[in-house]
Amino acid sequence: MNFMKRFGLIILINALVMVTVSILLTVFNVQPYLNAHGINYGSLLVFCLLWGFGGAFISLLLSKFMAKTMMGVKIIDPNIMSSPDEQWLVQTVHRLSQHASLPKMPEVGIYDGDDMNAFATGPSKSNSLVAVSSGILSKMNRNELEGVLAHEVAHIANGDMVTMVLIQGIVNAFGMFLSRIAAFALSQVVDEKKAPIVRFIATIVFDILFNFLGMFVVAYFSRRREFRADAGSASIGGKEKMIQALQRLQHEMLPAPAEKSPVATLQISDRRKSFLSALATHPPLEERIARLQGKSQ
Numbered sequence: 001m002n003f004m005k006r007f008g009l010i011i012l013i014n015a016l017v018m019v020t021v022s023i024l025l026t027v028f029n030v031q032p033y034l035n036a037h038g039i040n041y042g043s044l045l046v047f048c049l050l051w052g053f054g055g056a057f058i059s060l061l062l063s064k065f066m067a068k069t070m071m072g073v074k075i076i077d078p079n080i081m082s083s084p085d086e087q088w089l090v091q092t093v094h095r096l097s098q099h100a101s102l103p104k105m106p107e108v109g110i111y112d113g114d115d116m117n118a119f120a121t122g123p124s125k126s127n128s129l130v131a132v133s134s135g136i137l138s139k140m141n142r143n144e145l146e147g148v149l150a151h152e153v154a155h156i157a158n159g160d161m162v163t164m165v166l167i168q169g170i171v172n173a174f175g176m177f178l179s180r181i182a183a184f185a186l187s188q189v190v191d192e193k194k195a196p197i198v199r200f201i202a203t204i205v206f207d208i209l210f211n212f213l214g215m216f217v218v219a220y221f222s223r224r225r226e227f228r229a230d231a232g233s234a235s236i237g238g239k240e241k242m243i244q245a246l247q248r249l250q251h252e253m254l255p256a257p258a259e260k261s262p263v264a265t266l267q268i269s270d271r272r273k274s275f276l277s278a279l280a281t282h283p284p285l286e287e288r289i290a291r292l293q294g295k296s297q
Contacts, residue, residue, distance in 0.1 A: 020054055020058060033047055033180070038184070039180075039181065039184055044177060044180060044181075045177060047176075048172075048173045048174070048176040048177040048180075049173045051172070051173070051176060052169050052170070052171075052172030052173030052174075052175075052176060053169035053172070053173060055169075055172065056165045056166075056168045056169035056172060057165060057169065059165070060123050060161060060162065060165045061123050063121045063122055063123060063161065064107070064121055064122050064123070064127070064128070064129045067119070067121045067129060067131065068109070068129075071111045071131065072111050072112060073109035073110070073111045073129070073131045074109055074110050074111065075107050075108070075109045075129075076089065076090055076107075076108045076109060076110065078090050085137060086110070088142065089108050089110075089132065089137075089149075090108050092145075092146055092149055093105065093106060093108045093130050093149055093153065096146075096149055096150050096153045096236055096237055097153055097156075099236040099237075100153050100154065100156070100157040100232070100236050101157070102125055102126075102128075102153070102156060102157060103125055103126045104125070104126040104127070104128075106120070106122065106128040106129055106130045106153070106156060107128070107129045107130070108129075108130055108131070109129060109130070109131040109132075110131065110132055110133070110134060110137060111131055111132075111133055111134070112133070112134050113133035113134060113135050114133075114134075114135040115133055115135050115136075116133065116135050116136040116139055116140065116248075116249060116252050117132075117133045117135070117136055118130070118131065118132040118133065118136055118148050118149070118151075118152055119131055119152065120152035120153070120155040120156050120160075120161070121161060122156070122161060123161065123162075124161075124162070125156055125157065125159065128156045128161075130149065130152045130153065130156075132145070132148070132149070136148065139248075139252070140245065140248055143240075143241050143244055144241065144244045144245040144248045145245070146237055146238075146241050147233055147237055147238070147241035147242040147243070147244060147245035147246075148233075148245045149237070150232070150233035150234075150236050150237025150238075150241065150242065151229050151230060151232070151233040151237075151242060151245070152229075153232075153233075153236065153237075154228070154229040154230075154231075154232025154233050154235075154236065155225070155229045155232075157232060157236075158225065158228055158229060158232060160225045160228075160229065163221075163225065164218070164221065164222065164225065167217070167218055167221050168218055171211075171214035171217055171218055172211075172214070174210075174214075175207065175210035175211050175213075175214050176207065176210075178206070178210050179203055179206030179207045179209070179210050180203055180206075182202065182206045183198075183199050183200075183202035183203040183205075183206050184199060186198060186199070186202045187199035187202065215279055216278050216279060218281075219278060219279050219280060219281050220278070222281040222282070223280065223281065223282060223283045226281075226282050226283055226288065227283065227288065227291060230242055230246075230288050230291065230292055231291075231292075234292055239292055242292055243289055243292050243293065246285050246288055246289045246292070247289060249285055250285050250286070250289075
């Protein structure tokens with residue numbers, strides 16, 4: 001049932017993106033980028049920008065809803081807090097948000113999960129969410145957890161959600177742009193009758209290739225935002241608490257879930273080991289600790 005719910009949500013969001021972008025293409029009177037004379041580069045660029053940024057911004061606008069639905073986040077009502085842990089969470093996020101000068105306190109939630117993790121999401125500083133796993137809530141002490149919460153509040157204060165969406169939009173747009181140019185060029189060197197199918201297949205292949213290469217760019221900027229969020233956490237919550245939180249994560253031995261979280265780039269840690277370290281959305285924990293301790297160049 002949970003799988004069907006997630007699958008249905010993905011289909012709904014993709015349909016929404018397609019309808020929205022189709023309307024924008026009509027409104028801006030964007031002509032087909034392929035014509036009898038070849039490629040209309042202006043139309044192609046506008047087409048790719050609308051698709052690339054359209055999907056990214058729709059995902060941003062729906063980010064809180066998606067997190068609540070796909071991660072099963074239970075929002076804590078500040079007026080009805082059923083446990084001391086919930087009360088402490090809300091009060092701590094509220095205090096940290098004031099220190100970070102956020103215009104509005106984020107919603108605070110808990111989701112079921114043995115992993116020690118937390119994330120921040122939302123379309124703006126005035127409309128955001130901080131959520132923690134039940135695992136991190138039960139395994140970390142309050143000093144460590146406050147460091148984690150400060151890290152997530154720093155993500156919001158730094159505008160990381162919007163920044164990463166802009167980067168993703170640029171990567172999406174130029175990936176589409178380059179893949180269609182490459183596919184068109186390839187179709188010009190084959191038999192005219194085979195050109196349409198060659199162009200169709202080549203577009204898919206180049207889309208996959210350029211999207212994969214774009215992941216390195218997104219991951220690079222994500223790692224830089226993590227360092228900034230660590231520094232922000234040290235500023236609003238205390239450096240030692242952030243260091244303690246990262247050291248606690250170092251000692252956590254539970255394997256990370258195989259499924260990639262929809263909010264992975266804004267989680268406190270990413271312990272998945274990969275031979276492609278350049279694709280990691282988070283820097284190594286030891287490097288983050290060293291920077292906070294002033295030992296990194």
